[in-house]
Amino acid sequence: MTAAAPATAPxxxxxxxAATIAAAVEAERGRAQALxxxxxxxxxxxxxVSRDTYGPGEQRGHATVAAEAARLGLEIARDPAAxxxxxxxxxxxxxxxxxxxxxxxxxxxxxxxxGAAGVVAGLVAVxxxxxxxCTPACDVTVxxxxxxxxxxxxVSYIGSRGALGALPAGALDARRIDTGRRLAxxxxxxxxxxAALAAGHRQLDPATVAAYLELHIEQAPSLVEAGVPVxxxxxxxxxxxxxxxxxxxxxxxxxxxxxxxxxAALAGADFAVGLDAIWAEHEARGxxxxxxxxxxxxxxxxxxxTIVPGAFHFSLDARAYDAAVLAALEQAVLALVARIERQRxxxxxxxxxxxxxxxxxxxxxxxxxxxxxxALGVATRDLGSPAxxxxxxxAAAGIPMGMVFVRNENGSHNPLEAMTLDDFxxxxxxxxxxxxxxxxx
Amino acid sequence: MTAAAPATAPxxxxxxxAATIAAAVEAERGRAQALxxxxxxxxxxxxxVSRDTYGPGEQRGHATVAAEAARLGLEIARDPAAxxxxxxxxxxxxxxxxxxxxxxxxxxxxxxxxGAAGVVAGLVAVxxxxxxxCTPACDVTVxxxxxxxxxxxxVSYIGSRGALGALPAGALDARRIDTGRRLAxxxxxxxxxxAALAAGHRQLDPATVAAYLELHIEQAPSLVEAGVPVxxxxxxxxxxxxxxxxxxxxxxxxxxxxxxxxxAALAGADFAVGLDAIWAEHEARGxxxxxxxxxxxxxxxxxxxTIVPGAFHFSLDARAYDAAVLAALEQAVLALVARIERQRxxxxxxxxxxxxxxxxxxxxxxxxxxxxxxALGVATRDLGSPAxxxxxxxAAAGIPMGMVFVRNENGSHNPLEAMTLDDFxxxxxxxxxxxxxxxxx
Numbered sequence: 001m002t003a004a005a006p007a008t009a010p011x012x013x014x015x016x017x018a019a020t021i022a023a024a025v026e027a028e029r030g031r032a033q034a035l036x037x038x039x040x041x042x043x044x045x046x047x048x049v050s051r052d053t054y055g056p057g058e059q060r061g062h063a064t065v066a067a068e069a070a071r072l073g074l075e076i077a078r079d080p081a082a083x084x085x086x087x088x089x090x091x092x093x094x095x096x097x098x099x100x101x102x103x104x105x106x107x108x109x110x111x112x113x114x115g116a117a118g119v120v121a122g123l124v125a126v127x128x129x130x131x132x133x134c135t136p137a138c139d140v141t142v143x144x145x146x147x148x149x150x151x152x153x154x155v156s157y158i159g160s161r162g163a164l165g166a167l168p169a170g171a172l173d174a175r176r177i178d179t180g181r182r183l184a185x186x187x188x189x190x191x192x193x194x195a196a197l198a199a200g201h202r203q204l205d206p207a208t209v210a211a212y213l214e215l216h217i218e219q220a221p222s223l224v225e226a227g228v229p230v231x232x233x234x235x236x237x238x239x240x241x242x243x244x245x246x247x248x249x250x251x252x253x254x255x256x257x258x259x260x261x262x263x264a265a266l267a268g269a270d271f272a273v274g275l276d277a278i279w280a281e282h283e284a285r286g287x288x289x290x291x292x293x294x295x296x297x298x299x300x301x302x303x304x305x306t307i308v309p310g311a312f313h314f315s316l317d318a319r320a321y322d323a324a325v326l327a328a329l330e331q332a333v334l335a336l337v338a339r340i341e342r343q344r345x346x347x348x349x350x351x352x353x354x355x356x357x358x359x360x361x362x363x364x365x366x367x368x369x370x371x372x373x374x375a376l377g378v379a380t381r382d383l384g385s386p387a388x389x390x391x392x393x394x395a396a397a398g399i400p401m402g403m404v405f406v407r408n409e410n411g412s413h414n415p416l417e418a419m420t421l422d423d424f425x426x427x428x429x430x431x432x433x434x435x436x437x438x439x440x441x
Numbered sequence: 442m443t444a445a446a447p448a449t450a451p452x453x454x455x456x457x458x459a460a461t462i463a464a465a466v467e468a469e470r471g472r473a474q475a476l477x478x479x480x481x482x483x484x485x486x487x488x489x490v491s492r493d494t495y496g497p498g499e500q501r502g503h504a505t506v507a508a509e510a511a512r513l514g515l516e517i518a519r520d521p522a523a524x525x526x527x528x529x530x531x532x533x534x535x536x537x538x539x540x541x542x543x544x545x546x547x548x549x550x551x552x553x554x555x556g557a558a559g560v561v562a563g564l565v566a567v568x569x570x571x572x573x574x575c576t577p578a579c580d581v582t583v584x585x586x587x588x589x590x591x592x593x594x595x596v597s598y599i600g601s602r603g604a605l606g607a608l609p610a611g612a613l614d615a616r617r618i619d620t621g622r623r624l625a626x627x628x629x630x631x632x633x634x635x636a637a638l639a640a641g642h643r644q645l646d647p648a649t650v651a652a653y654l655e656l657h658i659e660q661a662p663s664l665v666e667a668g669v670p671v672x673x674x675x676x677x678x679x680x681x682x683x684x685x686x687x688x689x690x691x692x693x694x695x696x697x698x699x700x701x702x703x704x705a706a707l708a709g710a711d712f713a714v715g716l717d718a719i720w721a722e723h724e725a726r727g728x729x730x731x732x733x734x735x736x737x738x739x740x741x742x743x744x745x746x747t748i749v750p751g752a753f754h755f756s757l758d759a760r761a762y763d764a765a766v767l768a769a770l771e772q773a774v775l776a777l778v779a780r781i782e783r784q785r786x787x788x789x790x791x792x793x794x795x796x797x798x799x800x801x802x803x804x805x806x807x808x809x810x811x812x813x814x815x816a817l818g819v820a821t822r823d824l825g826s827p828a829x830x831x832x833x834x835x836a837a838a839g840i841p842m843g844m845v846f847v848r849n850e851n852g853s854h855n856p857l858e859a860m861t862l863d864d865f866x867x868x869x870x871x872x873x874x875x876x877x878x879x880x881x882x
Contacts, residue, residue, distance in 0.1 A: 219694035219697060243746050253828055254731065257729075290696055294747060297737070297741070298738050300741065304548065304592035308852075312737075411697050413694040
C-alpha cells in the first residue's frame with residue numbers, strides 16, 4: 001500500500017489522518033489473507049471455486065464471514081432471503097446506516113475474489129477503525145449478500161433485491177440449473193423464509209440506509225492496462241438478456257447440398273459473428289457496450305458428426321451505460337435476427353427476456369471516494385463497471401451508491417482471477433478513509 | 442410406377458420383357474409396404490426411428506428382414522460382424538455372386554427409409570423374379586448390413602468393411618456415444634464374433650462377388666427439384682473428418698471489453714461462417730462439395746449466461762467427389778483455422794482425423810442401370826451421391842459397384858423423410874430389370 005500523500009481536500013475534522021488510516025488498514029493484512037484463505041477452502045472445487053448460490057459452497061462462506069464478524073463484536077442478523085448483516089453499532093442507532101457489502105456466491109469453477117473481496121473489505125474497514133478507537137456516528141453494517149451470480153437461477157440480484165422487497169414476480173419459482181429445484185426450496189434450505197419473500201417482506205427500508213458502498217475486483221484488465229491499483233466507479237451498465245433462445249432449422253443429412261440446408265447452428269454462428277461486428281462498430285466509435293453469448297450449442301441429445309443441426313440454443317447478455325445505446329442495440333439485434341431468418345430459412349425464438357436499468361453512481365460518493373484515494377496517495381482511474389453488481393439494485397431503490405474497483409489481471413468468473421493483497425488493501429484503505437470521514441471518530 | 446415404354450436398347454435375350462418386370466415388381470407393392478411398416482415399428486422412437494447400431498433397434502430390423510427372406514425360401518447366413526446374407530441360389534453356385542443390399546441401422550430419431558429401403562428393394566427384386574419363374578445364373582444375395590451410420594461409434598462402414606476384412610485398426614475399441622461401451626462388446630451382444638474380426642476374418646472375398654448394387658433414398662432433394670423419381674449414381678464422395686475438435690480460449694466475465702476477450706465460441710462461429718463462405722465459393726464455381734459442423738457447442742458443465750466461453754467443441758465432415766478438390770479444401774480449412782487463431786487469440790486442437798477415398802461407380806453398372814430405366818420408361822438423372830454409402834467400401838475392395846437413388850422430399854437423418862411407395866417401386870424396378878438382364882431367366 002502506498003503511504004499517504006498530503007490530502008488535496010481538507011480531511012473531515014473528526015476523522016483520523018490519512019497516514020493513520022493507511023497504517024490501520026495495513027495492520028489488517030493478516031485478517032484479510034486468512035479470510036480469503038478460509039473462503040477459498042469453503043468453495044474449493046477444482047479448477048477454481050464454486051460457492052454455489054443457496055447451496056453448500058455459499059452457505060460455508062456465510063458461516064465464515066459470520067464467525068469473523070462475531071470476533072469483531074458485530075451484531076449478526078439475517079433476513080428472509082438469508083442475507084447476512086454484521087452491524088457495528090453507531091452512537092445514534094436511529095440514524096440511517098451505512099452498508100458496506102458484496103456477495104459471497106461465485107459462478108461454478110470461478111475465482112475466490114469476485115464478490116467475497118467486497119465483504120472482506122467491509123470487515124477490514126470496520127476492524128481498522130475499531131483499531132483506531134473510533135465509534136461511528138451511525139450504524140455501519142457489513143452485508144454478505146446472497147445469490148448475485150445469475151448463472152445459477154438465471155435471475156439477477158436475488159439477495160439484494162430480496163432484501164429491498166424488490167424480487168421480480170415468479171423469481172421464487174426459478175429452478176437452479178444444476179439441481180432443477182426451485183429457488184424457494186433452496187432459500188428454505190439455507191434458513192431463509194421464502195413465504196415472507198413471497199408476501200413482499202422488505203428487510204431494508206431505503207429511507208433507513210444512508211449509503212451502500214461496494215468494493216469489487218475489476219472484471220476486465222483495464223486497471224492493469226492503465227497501471228493503477230484502484231478504479232472509482234462511474235456507472236453500472238443496464239442490460240437486456242435472453243437466457244434461453246432457440247433457433248429452429250431442419251435436421252438433415254451431412255451430404256445435403258448447401259442450397260437445400262436450414263442449418264440452425266450455422267445460423268447461430270452467423271448471429272454471433274454479426275453481433276461481434278455490431279460491437280466492433282460501437283468500439284470504433286468509442287461507445288461502451290458488451291455482448292456475450294455464454295451458452296452456444298447444438299442439442300446434445302441429437303447432434304452428431306453426420307447430421308446437419310436442426311436446432312440450436314444460446315443465451316445472450318447485452319449491456320451498456322446509456323439507456324438509448326441499449327435500446328438501439330436491442331433493435332440492431334432484432335434486425336440481425338430478421339436478416340438471418342430470411343437468408344437461412346430458420347426461425348429464432350428468443351424466449352423470455354430479462355432486463356436491468358442502468359445503475360447510477362451517487363456523484364457525492366464518487367467524489368468522496370476519489371478524494372479519499374487522493375488523500376491516501378492511491379492512484380485511481382474513473383471506470384464504468386464492466387459488470388452488473390448488487391450496487392445497482394440499491395441504486396434502483398433510491399439508495400446513494402458508490403463502488404471501488406481493485407486491479408485484477410485475469411478477469412473474473414474463472415479460476416485465474418489475480419488480485420494482489422497489496423492492491424486489495426489499497427482499495428480497502430480508500431473505503432476506510434471515506435467511511436472515517438462519513439461516520440466521524 | 443410408369444408402365445414400360447419400348448426399350449431403346451435391345452433387352453437381354455433371356456430376360457423377361459420390361460413390361461412383365463414392371464408388373465411383377467408392382468405385384469410386390471404389398472410386401473414392400475408391410476416390410477416398411479414392420480421396420481418402422483422395430484425402431485419406433487418418437488420423433489422418428491432409432492434403429493441403433495448393434496443395439497435393440499437394429500437387431501429387431503435384422504430379425505424382420507431374416508423372417509421375410511425365409512418366407513421367400515432364401516438361405517440365411519451371418520458373419521462375424523453380424524451382417525445378414527439372404528441368398529437365392531443360382532444355377533452355378535460357384536460363379537461370383539451378385540449382392541443387393543444396404544444397411545438396417547439409422548441415426549437416432551432418424552427416418553425409416555435411410556438404409557432399409559435398399560434391403561427391401563433387394564427382397565422385392567428377388568420376389569419379383571421368383572414370381573416370373575426365373576432361376577438366376579449365379580447366387581443373388583440380399584445383404585442386410587450392420588452399422589453404416591457413423592454417428593454411433595464415429596467409425597464409418599463398420600458392417601461392410603467388417604465383411605470385407607477391412608475394418609480399420611482400433612475400430613473394435615471405439616465406444617458407442619450413448620452407452621460408452623466398446624464396439625466389440627456390442628457386436629458380441631448381437632451374435633457376432635469380435636475375436637474373429639480382430640483376427641482379420643474376411644467373409645467376402647472380392648473375387649467371389651461379381652457386383653454390389655445398392656438402392657438408397659436420395660439424401661438431398663435434387664430429384665424433387667428435377668421432377669424425376671430415380672437417380673443413377675455417378676460417384677460416392679470421399680471425405681475428411683475431425684469428429685472431436687476443440688477450441689481453447691479464456692473463460693471470462695460477461696462485462697469484459699471486446700479487446701481483452703479470447704472467446705472460444707465466437708472463434709467457433711467465425712470458423713463455421715468462414716467454412717460456409719468457402720463452400721459458397723465452390724458452389725458458385727460449380728464444384729461439388731459439402732461441409733457439415735454437426736456438433737457445435739460450448740461445454741455444458743461450464744457454460745452460462747454470464748461467462749465468456751473459454752472452450753468450444755465441434756465436429757467437421759467435409760466431402761467432395763474429386764481427390765484434388767478434397768485436398769485443396771482441407772488446406773483451406775487449415776488456413777482458416779490459422780487466421781482465426783491469430784485474430785482471436787485462441788488455439789484449435791482438431792483432434793483425431795479420419796478420411797475416406799472417393800468411391801468410383803463401375804461404368805458398366807452405371808450404363809446398365811440407366812439402360813434398365815430407359816427400358817422401363819422411368820425418368821432418371823445422373824447424380825453424384827450427396828452421402829457416403831457402404832457401396833464405397835465395396836468399391837474400395839475392387840468390387841464393381843452401382844447405386845440407384847430414389848426421390849425423397851425432406852432429406853434423411855430426420856423423421857420427415859418422404860419417399861413415396863410409387864417412387865420406391867420405380868427404383869426397385871430399375872434394379873430388378875438390371876438383375877434380370879444380369880442373371881438371365
